[in-house]
Amino acid sequence: MSTRSKAGRTGARGRRGGADRVREGGAALNVFSHAFLVLWAVMAAAPLIWVAITALRTSGDILGDPMGLPSSPHWQNFANAWTEAHIGQYAVNSLIVLAGSLTGTMLLGSMAAYVIARFTFPGNRFVFLLFAGGMMFPVILALVPLFAVMENFGLLDTRAGLIVAYIAYSLPFTTFFLTSFFRTLPTGVQEAAMVDGASHTRTFFQIMLPMAKPGLVSIGIFNFLGQWNQYLLPLLLNNENETSYVLPQGLASLAVAQGYRGDWGALFAGLTIAMVPVLVVYAVFQRQVQAGLTAGALK
Amino acid sequence: MSTDKRPARPPHLLLFLAAAVLPPRFTPESVRYDRRYRTLDKYRFIAGFLAIPLAFYAVFVVSPFLQAIYYAFTDWSGGPVANFIGFDNFVKMWNDERFWDSTVTSLTLLVVAPVVTLVLGMFFAYMITAGGRHRRGQAIAGVAGSSLYKVVYFFPQVLSVAIVAVVWGRVFNTNAGLINGGLNSLGIKGPAWLGGEYGLALIATLTVICWSFVGFYVVLFSAAMGAIPKDIHEAALLDGAGRGTTFFRVTLPLIRDTVRTGWIYMGIQALDSFAIVLVMMPPHAMKVTPVFLYERFREGQFGYATAIGVVLLLLSVVFSLIVMRVGDRDRIEY
Secondary structure (H helix, E strand, O other), X not given: OHHHHHHHHHXXXXXXXXXXXXXXHHHHHHHHHHHHHHXXXXXXXXXXXXXXXXXXXXXXXXXXXXXXXXXXXXXXXXXXXXXHOOHHHHHHHHHHHHHHXXXXXXXXXXXXXXXXXXXXOOOHHXXXXXXXXXXXXXXXXXXXHHHHHHHHOOOOOOHHHXXXXXXXXXXXXXXXXXXXXXXXXXXXXXXXXXXXXXXXXXXXXXXXXXXXXXXXXXXXXXXXXXXXXXXXXXXXXXXXXXXXXXXXXXXXXXXXXXXXXXXHHHHHHHHHHHHHHHHHHHHHOHHHHHHHHHHHHHO | OXXXXXXXXXXXXXXXXXXXXXXXXXXXXXXXXXXXXXXXHHHHHHHHHHHHHHHHHHHHHHHHHHHHHHHOOEOOOOOOOOOEOOOHHHHHHHOOHHHHHHHHHHHHHHXXXXXXXXXXXXXXXXXXXXXXXXXXXXXXXXXXXXXXXXXXXXXXXXXXHHHHHHHHHHHOOOOOOHHHHHHHHOOOOOOOOOOOOHHHHHHHHXXXXXXXXXXXXXXXHXXXXXXXXXXXXXXXXXXXOOHHHHHXXXXXXXXXXXXXXXXXXXXXXXXXXXXXXXXXXXXXXXXXXXXXXXXXXXXXXXXXXXXXXXXXXXXXXXXXXXHHHOOOOOXXXX
């Protein structure tokens, strides 16, 4: 506590003295805090780096010494993962589903949000609360009835079914978020468009949507990651046919299968293939991604 | 946009009807600027824009949730018949040892995971926003490379939980995992983390949950701390408060609302640690309630599975209510 007694002496010298004291006390704390920060950074990255390095080793080597470095890069793992373990097929499935579901979510979500945010009509409040309320229920509660509903519509084990489910379960938060965003936009522009003779539909697509772009980007990133990474819904609704699996689902089932077959190399290569694109996209758009994903908790 | 409704005696009823059906560009001039037409046009637009989203939402989200409440009181097993059996499913649950085993695990995660994750997240966030060396004229400064830390910490958040679970399943692997490989090179024989002792499996699951979410809270809390006006920290500094005092007396009270929201969110995540446990754990190892539910569903015990879902919902509601009561004081505006 030597800094404290010193603070008593220097405190009298006023503002500069205060800053001096903290500079000295801060040095020790700075080393300490940096050490912790570095330690956690290593912990956060270590499993991912280990997977990427180990993806270049043969399965025999991995089982012999899990910590080793690749003696020579074993690229064969990636070829095995892509074709024999169907990672390529899973990635294509994921892309197709995402293309449909993300487009649908953004379109339907922004339409509903715009109407709720900018028009007064009987039941407005009810519709808003209906959407917002959906955020509070865990998806797992709807698991069994959703399975039956999908079966009744003949949507079980189809891509269309998966797309529909992704859209439906993304709507509550998307609508909630965009409603508050549309409310912040100025009303004058909308009125001017109407006076100039634009229809409501045209005002929405040509005036309001472009103005809402920052909000659309945030919620778009949120939904992109949420739907790309979705595991529970495909596990429930798309479980019959192995060739129609999406990426996370395919890797989870591959992990079980490789546990028996012992082809660790292909599994690690598959994990790397699945992780690297997402991490690269994240590294490029990190600010938007962080804002998009934490938007939910900051509302 | 007026919603003025005069007693309706429309002079051109047919024109109105035509205008209501035709696309807006064919609307006759005489009708276009009529107030009643504009009201009609508005409601037509509202209905058109809301119909599809609401239909999707009602059919695939609202109706399954409502059905779930009903089916929880039936013996439904997937067929056309579901007999109402009152609270039998809940009685069965009460007497089901496997339910209690999985639920004790879930409750432990619900209590421990948010505390550990939030404390770590807050510590790192404070270090990042206020742990730096003080420069001249600045009361508060972030460490060097603060945005780099945030980027790395946030990595796990952008990955699928299923992939996280597969990766950690390998990291914890008994024979060829990263951890036991490391212990091995130190001459220690590592234990079976996942399929062995219950305590180890619990620690492993907690580790994965914390690993996944700490980055999220670092970003969240450092955003909240960054929003606190600098002069508040300056004032604390001038009054002679150290970093610890500043954190507990100034920073923490000011971000209390964010902490509470984060706590509830993290608790619900911990309660729903379905994918992590299902994918990472070997088949006969530790389970959590959602995994127990899923297994009953795959066995065809649909009524029982939904009843478990209802209990999970109640648990998360009770948890949220308790947390909302903790330290509930007047909000501090700044």
